[in-house]
Amino acid sequence: MLLIESNKIKKYFEDRLILDIDNLKIYSEDRIGIVGRNGVGKTTLVNILSQRLDPDEGFVKLYARYSYISQLEDPHSKDISSEMASKFGIEPIWNNNMSGGEKTRFKLAKALDSNSTMMLADEPTSNIDMEGIQLLEEMFVEYKGALVLISHDRSFLNKLCNKILEVENGKIKIYNGNYTDYKNQKLDEIKRAQFEYDEYIKEKKRLEGVISDTNQKAKSIRKTPKRMGNSEARLHKMGSQKSKANLEKAVKSVEKRIEHLESKEKPRDQPGIKLDIQNSNKLHSKVIIEGKNINKAYNNKVIFKNANFNIYNGAKIALIGPNGCGKSTLIKMIMDNDKSINTSKGVKIGYFSQDMSILNDNLSILENIMESSIYPENFARVLLARLLFKGEDVYKKVKVLSGGEKVKVSFAKIVLQDINLLILDEPTNYMDIDALEVIEETLKDYERTLFFVSHDRKFVESVADHIMIIEEHKIKMFKGTYKEYLARKNKPLNSNKEKIEKQIIVLKNRLSEVIGKLSMPSKYDDIEELDKQYNEILKELNRLKK
Secondary structure (H helix, E strand, C coil): CCEEEEEEEEECCCCCEEEEEEEEEEECCCCCECCCCCCCHHHHHHHHCCCCCCEEEEEEECCCEEEEEEECCCCCCEECHHHHHHHHCHHHHHHHCCCCHHHHHHHHHHHHHCCCCEEEEEEECCCHHHCCCCCHHHHHCCCCCCEEECCCCCCHHHHHHCHHHHHECCCCEEEECCHHHHHHHHHHHHHHHHHHHHHHHHHHHHHHHHHHHHHHHHCCCCCCCCCCCHHHHHHHHHHHHHHHHHHHHHHHHHHHHHCCCCCCCCCCCCCCCCCCCHHCCCCCCCEEEEEEEEEEEECCCCEEEEEEEEEEEEEEEEECCCCCCHHHHHHHHHHHHCCCCEEECCEEEECCCCCCCCCCCCCCCHHHHCCCCCCCHHHHHHHHHHHHCCHHHHHCCHHHHHHHHHHHHHHHHHHHCCCCEEEEEEECCCCCCHHHHHHHHHHHHHCCEEEEEEECCHHHHCCCCCEEEEEECEEEECCCCCCHHHHHHHHHHHHHHHHHHHHHHHHHHHHHHHHHHHHHHCCCCCHHHHHHHHHHHHHHHHHHHH
């Protein structure tokens, strides 16, 4: 069933054409992920499709009721059903004092509670922990309507989407499949473009060789010998001129063939980025940060209770845990040199946060980078180009950049500084997927110690070789990748599943027996004791079922 129909859409911001779309149709079975770098118009596109924003040209027809989720807008209605509130672990009434993660969960719950035919969501996973993202995935998988999602979470797009819509240079292109399928198709496009460029260059060189050979033949046509008679000379000259004219005609013909060759552009090479550690910066301690008997509480809420941790030299540690468990608190304690945390001598920390305080708004991108870089300008330009600041872009003042662009510049500035421990607090927020994959690639080859917080599962899996978990006010360390951590975490559950199921059957039988006695007690039955047994069995059953 057709839900949205649009035709000849154009949208300008001042004199800049942001979107130029011939046509786009969305059907009830579509689950579309919208991707593209920061500032290309993804949110603008969704707002036009939902008729929340008028295009400057063209039209949109909307044939269905939809729900809309935005990080920038509060919900119109401030309450949700108790069932949905319970599923998302939030209060059923909107409260402006809720955390960012709680507000996002409320908006999602409200949207899913509305029984709409279509869901439009702009970065629905922002500010949500991994557990919340997995819950949202499950809810969206069960959702029967169409989905249109803007997201930089690749795992999320892989799980939910059957189409990827790419926005680039004002145009859109739709790829069938999930995000991985889209990336594979993009790689095939690059390979095909490289093949076509190689064939174009090969044919052009061949034709240029024909021209060169023909010109040489024309030059080698001999002049009339001096001893030759006039009549013979005239015949010789006429033959030479005719041969030369034929050769020149052949050259012009080949030149026209070159002109009519379909020109192919050389696909751009993506230069690699290797942040070589400076010898003077190397640390020799095995443990570079140690936390002992950490205790922390805010008002009556306990964050850490006799917690301990180590950050090992050269490790790439992802700090994970639910919203509010203390991840940012732990980073702040490290940065503030808390008395319970010992930092080795010689540690130089580069700290990335979302406040962008290290950037000078009045300086250019390049000036910001180079004022603290230990790498030469040409290397800084390579990293900036990979982050989509190319050519003259590096001379833009930071104050004119978007929020996402500032995040990228801030990251580049920090990693090029004289540091040997990089701490990143949610580096993947507000960043487009292209930039995210560049940062991922850079950090995979990073030779220094890395300690970071992220809810992006793909990012954590690609970069981390240690997982640090905050649970029950303690800090635990797992040596291995995120995938290995999940396998270990789920293994006890799987191995005990059969045992738990048997326990549930036994408890259900006991519960039936107790209920039977309560409904028809004999003179020997203790009603109070039976009631106590009933509540204990029920409590244990609920625990095992969880």
